[in-house]
Amino acid sequence: MKVSVLLPAAGSGERIGRGPKAFLRVGGKTLLDWALEGFAWADELVVALPPGFHKDGLKSVPGGQTRQQSVYNLLQAATGEVVLVHDVARPFVVRAAVERLMEAVLAVGAATLAVPVPDTLVREEDQQYGEVISREHYRLVQTPQGFRRAILWQAHQQARSEGVEFTDDAQLVQWLGHPVALVEGDRRMFKVTYPEDLALAEGLAQVWNY
């Protein structure tokens, strides 16, 4: 079965403040190159780049204003029967986790990686320690997220026509009424979001081999 890997890479990286994250370097490689290497096995790779950016030898589409719009543009270019959507901001792709995900996608039609919450989870109430939430009931959602392409396409079409925006694709598919399997992720697939995450990524890059 043909698998397309779709890489939304068109964000502006505001929280880090050093331009689009796709082109930040860790361990001597851009985050985009890390993600591309992690999915080198894919039948098809498509990347959504910030408008005006281009990378030779790569199938790309222009990114949209939001992550959801970037993924919509990617989906229009994707030809695989199964699509895996993966944030370029997550440079370290753990092969075993992706294999677990693929199994669930084939069984359920939609699945995402997720990890347990390691710390105590509390509501902030007026800057005070509020209600503690039982963390064992919660998961932190990662990517890749995998779908039969037809399901994700239908969810995106519906969301566009109703004008709703979500932060990830699993949420879109769930909103459509389709079950989404939760598959054990891996903490090394963290999202580079804040400046200090670059130091963590740099450290991990030193001991990583694809």
Ligand code: CTP
């Ligand atoms: N993304 C995208 N198109 C957008 C916004 C985000 O393709 N219009 C992508 C980012 O490139 C990233 C992923 O979605 O790979 C997750 O987004 P996030 O971590 O929020 O990255 P940025 O939006 O770039 O960062 P920030 O929110 O700090 O500006």
Ligand code: MG
């Ligand atoms: Mg963002």
